[in-house]
Amino acid sequence: MNRLYRVKAISYSPYGRSDRWFLLTLVALNYFTIYLHRNLLNYVQIPLQEGLGLTDIQIGWLRPAWLMPYCLAQLGVGYLSDRFRRRTVILGSLAASSCCLAAMGLSRGFGDMLLGRVLLGIGQSCAVPAMASIIADCFTDRNRSRAFGIYLFSYNCALVVAGKYGGRLADTDVWHVPVGAAVLDVAGWRMAHFVFGAVGMGVWLILLLVLREPARTDQAQEMQAGPNEMGVWRSVGCVLAVPSFRLFAVTFALGGMVVSMIQFWLPRYYYEVFHLTRDWDLEDAGSFATLWIQIGTVSGLFVGGWLADWWSARTVHGRVAVQIIGWLVVAPSILVIGTSHAIPLLAVAMLAAGLGVGLYQSNTWTATFEVVDPATRATAVGLLNLGSGVLVHSWFDPVIGWLNETILVSRSSNSLGMLLACMSVPATIAAALLAFAMVVTLPRDFQGANRPPDGE
Numbered sequence: 001m002n003r004l005y006r007v008k009a010i011s012y013s014p015y016g017r018s019d020r021w022f023l024l025t026l027v028a029l030n031y032f033t034i035y036l037h038r039n040l041l042n043y044v045q046i047p048l049q050e051g052l053g054l055t056d057i058q059i060g061w062l063r064p065a066w067l068m069p070y071c072l073a074q075l076g077v078g079y080l081s082d083r084f085r086r087r088t089v090i091l092g093s094l095a096a097s098s099c100c101l102a103a104m105g106l107s108r109g110f111g112d113m114l115l116g117r118v119l120l121g122i123g124q125s126c127a128v129p130a131m132a133s134i135i136a137d138c139f140t141d142r143n144r145s146r147a148f149g150i151y152l153f154s155y156n157c158a159l160v161v162a163g164k165y166g167g168r169l170a171d172t173d174v175w176h177v178p179v180g181a182a183v184l185d186v187a188g189w190r191m192a193h194f195v196f197g198a199v200g201m202g203v204w205l206i207l208l209l210v211l212r213e214p215a216r217t218d219q220a221q222e223m224q225a226g227p228n229e230m231g232v233w234r235s236v237g238c239v240l241a242v243p244s245f246r247l248f249a250v251t252f253a254l255g256g257m258v259v260s261m262i263q264f265w266l267p268r269y270y271y272e273v274f275h276l277t278r279d280w281d282l283e284d285a286g287s288f289a290t291l292w293i294q295i296g297t298v299s300g301l302f303v304g305g306w307l308a309d310w311w312s313a314r315t316v317h318g319r320v321a322v323q324i325i326g327w328l329v330v331a332p333s334i335l336v337i338g339t340s341h342a343i344p345l346l347a348v349a350m351l352a353a354g355l356g357v358g359l360y361q362s363n364t365w366t367a368t369f370e371v372v373d374p375a376t377r378a379t380a381v382g383l384l385n386l387g388s389g390v391l392v393h394s395w396f397d398p399v400i401g402w403l404n405e406t407i408l409v410s411r412s413s414n415s416l417g418m419l420l421a422c423m424s425v426p427a428t429i430a431a432a433l434l435a436f437a438m439v440v441t442l443p444r445d446f447q448g449a450n451r452p453p454d455g456e
Helices: 020-052 056-072 074-083 086-104 110-124 127-138 144-171 188-210 232-240 243-277 282-312 318-339 343-361 364-369 374-393 396-410 415-421 424-445
Strands: 174-179 182-187
Touching (some): 020 056, 020 086, 020 188, 056 074, 056 374, 056 396, 074 086, 074 127, 074 374, 086 110, 086 127, 144 188, 232 243, 243 282, 243 415, 243 424, 282 318, 318 415, 396 415
16 A cells, blocks of 8 residues: 555655655644544534533533543553554544544434544544654654644644534534435534544545555664564553653643643633624634634744754753743633633733643653653653543543533633633643753653753
C-alpha cells in the first residue's frame, strides 16, 4: 500500500527526516478527524437531549463515558505504540472511531448512547500515543515544539468545524433523505453523527494509501532495528520514577478541568444565555464558543512552539516557562468568561484564554519527552491521559451537570457561568506546580539531546 510513497529515499538532517512535514500533515489529518468525532456531542447535546429524553446529569455522564475508557486504556495502548507498528495502530483506531460514531446515530436511549461513547473512547485510545511517538521520531529537539504546535492546530480546526457544521446539521429538526422510492426521516443530531462518521472513513482510506511507518530515533543503537523490548511494567516504572513527569501529570489533569469546561459546557452556556436575548440557535452558540478561543489557541500554538524551541536552546527551563506563562494568561481570562455577558469583552477574554491554552499545549509533550527515556515516549503520553482520566474526568462532568441541575440552578440563573469562573483556580494551581517543577526537579531530570549550558 505504501509503494507510491517509497519512490523518494529518506534522508536525515539536524531537524529530522526529509519527509517529516508530509508525515506531520497525515497525523494531523488523523487527529483532526478523531477530535471531530469525540467533540461532536458538545454541539448537538441539546437536540440529542430532547430527542432521547435525557436529563442534565445523564448528559454529563456522556463525556466521562468516553473519557474513562479512553484514559484507562492508555496504559496498554501507549505501550503497544512503543513496541509495535504505529501505522497499524492509527488505522485501526480511526476505523473504530468512524464506525462507533455512525452507530451512535442509531441510539434509542441513554443506554445506547452511553455504550456508544464507551466504545468510541476505547476505539480512539490508541491513536494519540502513536501519533505523538511518530512526531517525536520525525523531528528533533530543534523543532519539536513547533511541530506539535502545528499538529495541535488540527484539533482547533476540528472544534470549529464541529461547532459550525455539527450545529448546522443539528439545527434541522428532521432531514428527509431519499432512499430509492422512499424518503427516510432522520433527526438532525443523528444526521450529524452519520455525516461525520462517513468523513472519518474517507480519511481512513487516505491514510491507508500513503501513511508509512518512520524509524524510531534517539534510542540506544541496538534498539534501532526493532521494536522496544522493554516490558509494560518496566516502561511504566521508568516514567513514573521521574519527579518532573509526576508534576507534569498533575498539571495536565488540572488543565483537563479547564479545557473540559470550555469545550463541553461553554457552547451550552452561551445558548442558554443568548438564545432568548439575542435569538441565537445552536450554530450561533457553537460558533461563538469555538471561534475566538480557537483563534487564540492557534496563535498560542504557533507562538508557543517557536518561543519554546528558541528558549529551550538557551536554558533547560524554556519549554516549562512558556507553559507557566500560558496558565497565567488563562486564569484571569476564564474568570471574565464566566462573569460577563458583553459580547466584545467575551470575545477578547476567549481570545486570551485560547492563547494561554495554546502556549501550554504546544509544549506539553515536548517538555515530557525531555525528562523521560526516549524508549517510553508513547507510554508517557498514555500515562498523562490515564492520570487525567482518573484524577479529573472520572467525576468532573457528571458533577458539573448535577450542580447545574440541582443545587446552583435554584440559587442563580447564571449557574454555569459561576462554574466557568471557578476554573481560574485550577489554572492558577497548574502555574504554581509548573513553577515548582521548573526550579526544583527539572534541572535534575532533564535529558534532552542538546542540554543547554545552564543545565550542566
